[in-house]
Amino acid sequence: MAALKGKKILLGLSGGIAAYKSLSLIRLFVKAGAEVKCVCTPAALEFVTPLSVETLSGNPLYSGLFSPKNEFKTAHVSLADWADLLVVAPATANTLAKFACGIADNALTTLFNAFDKPVVVVPAMNTRMYRNPATVANLNLLKDRGVFVMEPDCGDLACGTRGEGRMPEAETLFAYTAWVCRHFCRNEAGTNSGASAISSQTPCARNARPDWWSFYEGKKVLLTAGPTVEALDPVRFLSNHSSGLMGSCLADELSLRGARVYFVSGPGSCHPRFAPYRLLPVQTASQMYEASMELWPEMDLAILSAAVADYSPVEVSDQKIKKGEDGMLLALQKTKDILASLGRTKKADQILVGFALETENELGNARQKLERKNADLIVLNSLRNPGAGFACATNQVTLVDRKGNVVPQSLKSKEEVASDILDYVPALLEAV
């Protein structure tokens, strides 16, 4: 993931049972081209060994505040200067409480106090500890001060119970860190890589969040993704090459920006990394239409990235269709147009974004689609551009809006394209 290439990451480990997952996280960071230095509390070293941490990170471990082994006498300050980002995983109830109070009694808590760049904390603990009013208050305080708090998963816990408090898997921690880094870490040019320039002192304290963040927080978003599948018989179907990756990237970006994502997803191999608010799996164009129409009146925004079948077979055979002597003609009927139907019932405060995949007269077709279907934005991609469209990790889109703006974008990863689209959407409301 490009966002972490060349980044300097400090990984803090405190004394939770989930510390073993952080060893995998170190590997993922290093594999992505980041430089990683680790800081452990004394309790963390009951769960992982210095040897594993140092071998995987390729750097000396910092754990003794007063250790004579420290290269600099004030390692907490020099490490804070060195790093672009601090990730604390797992963050114990104890360490979170110390962070919230400004206590600096070990290498990690002292470093946290000296750190003025983006910080991600990943609480991991037993459900009762997580729901303890002190922990809840500490986490809220840290959020208010601009710390990124990653919500723990719900699932089996090491104490033998099930519930909230489980540390997400390393791949999810990695994706979350990459997102924070993409939007909030400074790049070599000294500016934030994300859409908005934010002071490094408080990367996103609640009262200083960038516009695109506050725009999405709590918004209800209908998102369709993936292909649809139209059965011919119990064995065969009509479908298309959509993998659902563009939709999954949009779902993740929306969730990370605080939106409630109603994810209507056709069958596909790609799934969002961050659980959408509601997942509605569908198979056919007709099911996608029904789900979308039912949700739409309550939604603030709809983004229709699914590749929906325009036609479905008139008849679906109960039995496998046998091979005949001659060729075979297939009778097809038009499916209901989801974008046009949402456009017809769109309220003044709702935003409607459609996708158009074209192979010729791209811009003309996109403009017509925008008008005909009463959409606010069409995300146009052409199969003529190499690296755009189906089944690849990149896309090259042009944003076509109702004000007459046509904004071509360069070839980017689908994650970056998702981010660009969401950066663009808030301005659409002014135009409606």
Ligand SMILES: Cc1cc2nc3c(=O)[nH]c(=O)nc-3n(C[C@H](O)[C@H](O)[C@H](O)COP(=O)(O)O)c2cc1C
């Ligand atoms: C086996 C075991 C597992 C523990 N797991 C957790 C945990 O997952 N989360 C947590 O907040 N505390 C956990 N604790 C308690 C912490 O280790 C304890 O509060 C310690 O003081 C934390 O120190 P630190 O925050 O400086 O690392 C665990 C303790 C033991 C003995």
